[in-house]
Amino acid sequence: MNLNKAYWDKKYTHDKTVWDIGYISPPLRAYIDQLTDKEIKILIPGAGNGYEVDYLYDKGFTNIHVIDISAKPLQNIKTRIPTFPDGQLVQMDFFDLESPRFDLILEQTFFCSLEPSHRKAYAMKMHGLLNEKGKLVGLLFDRTFKNGSPPFGGNEGEYRSLFTPYLSIKVLEPAYNSIKPRKGNELFFIFEK
Template sequence: MDDPRYSNFWQQRYERGKPGWDKGEPAPPLLGAFAGRQPDYGGKILVPGCGFGHEAMYLVHLGFDVVAVDFASAPIADLRMRAAGLSLLALQCDIFTLPQEYSGYFDLVVEHTCFCAIPLERRGEYAKTMAGVLGDGGQLLGLFWELGEEDGPPFNTSPQDLHDNFDPFFIFDTIEKPDNSFPGRQDEEWLVRMTRR
């Protein structure tokens, strides 16, 4: 089914070969948020829509306990092999039906090109779901893509879109345009820190 609400849509793209969105490494603006200092976040991190899990692998090597979730089987199978023996659970699951045990469980969500994969009508549900898996004081660190196109995925994400969807559940701490985005995404990204209400 050619509908991004379903895993087949994404799985087919992985089966065609390395997808265009996959850069083979973590996004530099997200690395910058952790580099050079002890992270002030707690230990348990969720990476939703992780794909091959480049951010997840980086975070586990920093010492965090990471749960990386994607509903496509191909990248999860690949990540499971690379993460063997590490404190990284690669979970094949729809982020909208995460196990109940993750309610209030995480200290931090690290979001990279998952939100832009979510159909517009589910964006509010996405924000609510992310708030629901965070404990008191939990934070979301996200790199959001304002690509300036109408159709998707990837679906355009402006600061207004972020406020419209996340304000009911999160307080925005910082929102900034990074200067070290991947080529082709320069000036189109927003690095955002927000705290669960």
């Protein structure tokens, strides 16, 4: 299966976005709520409709960089937040992002949308994109899925082995505040460079 731009464009044009919960997820909201420095440089890769962008922006964070391989969800964000800078909504492949470096990268159902064979490249890329002490924070599925298409699942042990060579695992535990359909099937994590 080729999980390229055309694949994701089709999902958006046909409204086949089953992963889209329509609002910021409670675990990301709770994490953002305890951030105090509004100047930090934040990346949201594979953002999709990125409801966490609205939440961050409303709270006064402005150094937010949003990327997705598909343009449609980025246009949706722009429609919702007309004042959001165009240059910070970028249609591109995450793996082509060369610079700059970020203080915080937020993950939600982007990792699981990639071919499992790309996981090592994802971990290495995240290491390269973070400032020293920068953090990759978010959610990872703690379950398997049957089909041979996204989402691709995993478990804690697998994630520990994958990320330990690149990032320090500060938190990797069952999320207590998942949305109902994901309850018990999601790990909240904080990995630090």
